[in-house]
Amino acid sequence: METAEIVRRFLAFFEDNGHTVVPSASLVADDPTLLFVPAGMVPFKPYFLGQRTPPYDRATSVQKCIRTIDIEEVGKTSRHATFFQMLGNFSFGDYFKERAIPLAWELITKPVAEGGFGIDVDRLWVTVYLDDDEAAAIWRDVVGVAPERIQRMGVEENYWSMGVPGPCGPCSEIFYDRGPAYGAEGGPIADEDRYVEIWNLVFMQYERGEGGAKKDYPILGDLPKQNIDTGMGLERLAAVLQGVDNIYETDTLGRILQETAARTGVVYGADERSDVMLRVVADHVRSAVMLVSDGVRPGNEKGGYVLRRILRRSIRNLRLLSGGESSFLHDLTDTAIKAMAGIYPDLHRGAERIHEVIDTEEKNFADTLRSGTALFNRAAERTKSAGGAGISGADAFQLHDTYGFPIDLTLEMAAEQGLQVDEAEFRSLMQVQRDTAKRDAKAKKLGNADIGVYARLLEGSGSTDFLGYTDHEGEARVLGLIVDGASATAARAGQQVEIVLDRTPFYAESGGQLADTGTLTVEGRGSIDVEDVQKPIPGLFVHRGTVTEGEIVVDDTVAAAIDSDRRAAVSRAHSATHLIHSALRNALGPATGQAGSENQPGRLRFDFTANKALDTAELAEVEEEVNTVLAGDIPVRYFETSLDEALSMGALAMFGEKYGDRVRVVEMSDYSRELCGGTHVGATGQLGVVKLLGESSIGSGVRRVEAAVGIDAFRRLSKESLLVGRLSEQLKTPSEELPQRIDSIVSRLRTAEKEIERLRGAQVLQAAEGLAKSAREVGGTLLVSHTAPEGTGADDVRKLALDVRGRLGEDRPVAVVVASVPKDRPVVVVAANKAAQQRGLRAGDLVGVAAGALGGGGGGKPDVAQGGGTDPGALDAALRAVAQRVADAQ
The missing domain is CATH 1.10.490 (Globin-like)
Structure with a gap:
């Protein structure tokens, strides 16, 4: 039986038994505590936690899941997979064990000709929790499973909770016997390689308190409603029904x-x-x-x-x-x-x-x-030659940061050569990088409140009606207030507050469009400056701001008014984004897709997929095309339709975005047609002008254009025109000839800089002969210490040190140390001949002594090494420190 047929039969069976078929949620979890959906019940979690009322009493789904915790085990066992699918049926306070158990058995054992999976009952075993006599009795007396095929297991195997306070309860699992060739007899307790779990029935009947994830927590009592959550791995079931050894051999x-x-x-x-x-x-x-x-x-x-x-x-x-x-x-x-x-x-x-x-x-x-x-x-060879057993964390970090090597790949490659990796050092360096990078936007998106606070507001008050497509102001009722992360009944002057209204003209940040700002006013009593609006959970608009005077109280009626000028500027930027998207697709091909955007007053950025940069000519063509459309003053039309109808019309959908059955289409004639919930202009002519500011790479296969729109674009063009005029006047050159004139000046300047560098280097090297003659004997070693003129580059310092060492020959130990300050930061180079190295004077060690005195570090090979520091005033001290180390090597 093919996998697609298994899915069809499963959903059809439970639909026939009164369950609502729910499509799989996206792999990207809505839950802010999760990265991906790891289990079939996750999309239903708000219902099980009582945060939302389910729209149905019974549901069934085939949920896409991702788990990466065991990624290293993938391929080594027959069970582990990164992506998998969970077949599930769910009851929200409707039926319980007495119905869930017989339904599972019926589907699994019903003949194929009658719509079931036709598994031989003699191949099936079941397990129940240690003291779940109720489930055991149903299996035995109602379903008819032989008592010897019902086994009891403990908390680790047959008890479920989310790992946090909330619902919990016993489980009952169904196992398939693969036969004597796969292991010992005796049921799942004896051998879980032979007896493979194919279905897990979770009976949520208790509420647990704080404690361990799997055990050692108190049971606080019975749940108000008993729920059913079942999960059957589609890949495992397919392996059983297709008669193959493991999931990798399924269809x-x-x-x-x-x-x-x-x-x-x-x-x-x-x-x-x-x-x-x-x-x-x-x-x-x-x-x-x-x-x-x-x-x-x-x-x-x-x-x-x-x-x-x-x-x-x-x-x-x-x-x-x-x-x-x-x-x-x-x-x-x-x-x-x-x-x-x-x-x-x-x-x-x-x-x-x-x-x-x-x-x-x-x-x-x-x-x-x-x-x-x-x-x-090279790192592995260096480690082995030094007799080490591990790659340094610094090398692993460089592989990650410079070459994009995931640490897991470095670990694998190291293991293949019998080496370890200093993961602790790597993690430390990664943390430093994260701490200095831009801060996560979580505080902005979720504020300080727990997601449950928002969920309870949505549950109690319903979703917010958005009026902003047609109205910029209006009256609304305060449904809820959040102060310092907790629900409140009032907020007073000076307090920061989050406000939920029953209706609002304020656009909440989404789809790349920044939120509206404005005011909320309680007549005669208080006012609030709204600085941001977010939707922490779908359907709930949360207005964030500061009470500027008076107070605001739950159930107040407020006058809500957005900053209309700001909204208009943002809308122009958003409409420009759609036009730029179409122009880029025309220039680069239909595979070019949106990868992100931000629309703010008068400016925008648009991220798109592309395998190459746009050259200046292509960028100019895109800009010209967009402004030609503006000149045509095309009407902008908005309408709602079904998702299928919108896609059949050629409307572009944001890749990976989640859409409902009804979608909003924004259409600019046949030039642009996209699914979009944002606000836009009434006609393209209202944009005025669009000026592209540049194009750059922001990641692998993703590029970014930035643009100014409307009056901001005009101001940009005005400044550029003024700048071109001044350059033309100063250089006595017509504006159209400026590029060639500037290229000529830059070329001559670079040639002159190179000549200056050449002359400076030659002057520095002229000192080599005199320095060699000035060598003094320190403890049997010829030592030359020299400070080159300020501004001498590191390359010239290195050449001078090597030249002097070469002039002193190999007959006697020679050490040469040359220092300089090329750009406010000192640099030092040490060169040592073979005779000096044999005496223990290695250049890498000596440069470390000098660099330490300069407040820095360095290193290199035994014959030549370079270092630097932060204290230009310590050059003499650095040279003295090297001389002392040479003297100590007698």
Whole structure:
């Protein structure tokens, strides 16, 4: 039975039994505590926690899931996978054990001809929690399972909680016996390799308190409503129904694995090491396809890091399998799309975009892998020659920071050579980098309140009606206040407050458009400056600001008014973003897609996917095209329709964005048509003018254009015109000839700078002969100490030290130390001949002494080394310190 048919049967069975079929949520979790959805119940978590009222009593779904905690085990076992799918049925206070258990048994054992899975009852075993006599009795007396096939297990195996205070309860699991060839008899207690768990039924009936994640917590009492949460791994069930040994041989993963084997010329089953690599590639390619289809892009943080990590593991394993460079990833991506499209038809529609993202990452990593591998090999060779057992954290960090090597890849490569990696040092360096990088936007998006506070407000008051498409002001009622992260009944002058209204003209930041600002006024009693508006959970507008006078109280009626001039400027920027998107697609091709944006008053940035930079001519063409559309004063139309209808009209959807059944379309004739919830102008002529300010790379395969719009664009153009006029006047050159004139001046200037550097270097080297003659004997070593003229560059200092050392020959020990201050920071170079090295005077050690006196550090080879510091006034002290070390080496 193919995987797609398993899905169809499962959903049809539970729909026939009164369950609402709920589509899979995105892999990217809505829950701010999670990166990805790791289990089938996660989208229903607010219902189980009582944060929201479920719109149905019974539900069933096939949920896409990602888990990366065991990524190193992927391919080594028959169970671990990064991406997997959970078949589930859920009851929210409707039925409980008495219904959940028989339903599960019926579907599993019902003949295939009657719509079931037709598994032989003699192959099935069940487990229950130690003291769950109720579940055991249902299995035995209602379902008819033989008592000897019902086994009891403890907290670790058969008790569930979320790991935090909230719902908990016993579990009951169904196991499939694979037969004597796979292990010992005796049921799941005896051998879980032979007896494979295929379905877990969770009975949420108690409320737990604070304590450990799995155990050692108190049971506070019964839940007001008993709930059912079940999960059956689709891949495991497919392996059972298709009669294969493991999930990698099923019809979906198996197609990718066999294609990988064929492309690399490796026979699956011939060698365990290559089998593991084939399974890793199959799992990771499928996982990458599903992540990209849900809008994740390779990056160095959060979900982007996970995607980059699995893609790069795939690429490296492909190279190891093929014995060199490979370019198979595109074909394997295509195989994965076709293998999964039977369950997720949208993969076909997004195939071009998926290929673009994955192909770009493969291309970029090819260069990274070559450069990074060479650096790793040098570090490994250095470690081994020094008799060490580990790669330093600094080397691992450089691999990550400079070459994009995930630490996991460095760990794998080190393990292959019998080396370890100083992970503690690596993590420390990573933390320093994070601390100096831009701060996370979490405080802005979620404020100081717990997500539960917002959920309770939404549950109690309902969603906020947005009036802002038509109105810039209006009356509203205060539904809730949050002060210092907690619900409050009032807020007074000077306090920062979050306000939830029943209706609002304020746009909440989303879709790249910044939030509105404005005021809320309680007549005769108080006013609030609104500085930001966010939607921490869907449907709830939270106005953040400061009470400037008086007070505001829950149930107050307020006059809400936005800053209309600011809104107009932001709307112009947002409309310009749509036009730039269309112009870029016309210039670069339809595969060019939006990867992010920000629309603020008079300015915008637009991020897009592209494999190359736009040159000056292409950028000018995009700008001209956009402004030609503005001149046409095309009306901007907005309307709502179904998602399918919008897509059939050619409306562009933001890649990876989540849309409901009804969507809003923003249309500018046939030139631009996009799904968008933002605010826009009434006609393109209202934008005035759009001026592109530049284009740059912001990541692998993602580029950014920035632009000024309207009066801001005019001011920019006015300043540029004034600047061009002044240059033309000063250089006595017509404006159209300025580029050539400036190029000529810059060229002459560079030539003059090079000549000055040459003359300065020659002057410095002229001192070599005199310095060699000035060598003094210190403890049997000829020592030359010299401070070069201020401004002498490090290269010239190095050349001078080597020249002097060469003039003194190899007959006697020679050490030369030359220092200078090229750019406010001192530099020192030490050169030592072989005779000096034999006496223990190594250049790297001596430069460390000098650099220490300068307040810095340095290093190098035994014959020549360079260092520096921060204290230019310590040059004499540095030279004296080296002389003392030479004297001590007698």
